[in-house]
Amino acid sequence: QGDRKNQTIHSTCKYKKYCRISKDKHNGCRNNDKSDDHFIFIFLDSRKLEKKCSAMLTQLYNGKEYLIIGDKVGDVIAFDLPSLQKKTYLLGHCATVITDLASFGNYLASSDRDEKVFVNHFPQTFNIQSICVGHKQYVSCIANVAGALISGSADGTIRKWDIESG
Secondary structure (H helix, E strand, O other): OOOOOOOEEEEEOOOHHHOOOOEEOOOEEOOOOOOOOEEEEEOOOOOOOOOOEEEEEEEEEOOEEEEEEEEOOOEEEEEEOOOOOOEEEEEEOOOOOEEEEEEEOOEEEEEEOOOEEEEEEOOOOOOEEEEEEOOOOOEEEEEEEOOEEEEEEOOOOEEEEOOOOO
16 A cells, blocks of 8 residues: 555545645645635544444543544544544443444443443543433434434434433
């Protein structure tokens, strides 16, 4: 594969705050103030994971930012940003794929292929706040919408949950 560190990658960024900007020989320098969402990325670093990644988000806690990763075996881990050096195991779902992650301030929500969403305190994820149960098939996605937990499922439903009571 060669040296990928200096390759330019053209992509679309959903979260403009995290985009790395570089000069594009065709369009000059693009920045976050443009109306379109197309940015140019420079490959900065890579990290080998032991298991396949299935969900990812960033979480801010006490002024420090973390990269949270859910994997295909049911584990959720965190890396310190921007270094990606310190790896911390956060929690695990029992032998199931993590399908999505969502941040709620001091809470971290994780969904799985067993029709459940877990809401844990962050970073003390051993402390479970609530478990959202009610979907008939796997939970495919979750989101923080105005402080409420919204989940979508393969059963064709979306549900709105209170993160504290489930």
